[in-house]
Amino acid sequence: MTLREIADLLDAKVLCGDERLDNVVVEYVAAADMMSDVLAFGQPGFLLVTGLNTPQVPRTVNIVGGIGVVVVRKPVVLESTVELAQVLEVPLLHSPLTMFEACGKLYARGLKPINVRVKA
């Protein structure tokens, strides 16, 4: 799925990277509010769904090598977050859905989890 299709699916506003949305194809998705989790488990090329709206999000995704961010559930995304996403060229989407809904919709469209399985 391209980021453009994902933006449509999640009813998301594009805050950064609009010109690249058609070219970015997403295969793997991870959802986390803990940036340490993202650092630990994020793999290059994944899309992050998060409830966090701070500049930490684009910065972490950039360091891990993710291809984009969907911020869910938050009424606003901080201006500083958008600015940093622009500098780091991390596509940034803002969806009104809850984390559960957003993840459910993405999963239903066949997107895959990142490759971490831990023993429960």
Next chain:
Amino acid sequence: MSESRLETLEGMKLSNVFLDSLMQIMNHLKIEEVMSKNVHVLTPEKSMWHAKELMRLKKVSGIPIVNREGKLVGIVSIEDIILALEGNYINEPIEKHMTRNVVCLKPSDNLKKAVECFERYGYGRFPVTDEKGRVVGIVAKEDVLKGLLQWFSTVYTHDERRSDVLESEYFYKSLLTGEPLDKRGADFVMEIGYTDINMAGVVAARLKEFLISKGMDEKLVRRITIATYEAEANVVIHSGSNGVVYCFLGQDAIRVRVEDYGKGIENVDLAMREGFSTAPDHIRELGFGAGMGLPNMKRFSDKMVIVSEGGKGVVVEMLFYRDET
């Protein structure tokens, strides 16, 4: 040896240390961090009189001249204006009298390069252009001075804070090899000089740029930056002080050392445990404090040693083998 002679020698030693650290700062501070981004430009068909007026109103001493695409084509300095007034051609177009072949700097150049340019060419200012030749800033001597002063003010505050913990011997030797460590030999040094958690990661991001500029393998760079990011976040969240990140590029391995001068870790074993965290709630709300910091650093490095005592700062050293990625 007379007393005054001795003083001079001491003074020289001190100034050498000072010069060394000055050189290091100049190597690491980038032009984009000190340049004025608010640049006043004119197009070549305007008159020299326009340039004079703009200089007077904006109190600047040089005006980059750009074409319609914003590309730099020349520069007019106050000296050119004086000549124009003397030669009575102040109403002629800039195009006829501007200096072409302008020496410019890139945003990614370091301060050392700027100082070399000031010395070599004797100009008072240099336009800063992006890869397409468009003007994105301008650097005058004052900007360099201001950038350095700003840097020193942060170094000074951390020097004050670290005085309590400087006696600890582990600040002076490698944790991994036990050898004495010459930190001035580091290939990358950057201060964690802020306390705002929202800035956590800026040093790691800069280190990433630096490592990539050295042509290093992408996966290796990723491991190093993630681990450094975690260490940096720890300094900001827990130390209550400032810190420094050093990176040494070895033949077989990259070594990253992160030091802080803060309150230290009471129980290192406990802190190493996954999920254990002492971070307060407001930090957790920002996505940190999952208790993954130290475990992540261990996971992404090939060797890691951490030394700390309550009240005595923390030193972390991590080794990343070049061929293990």
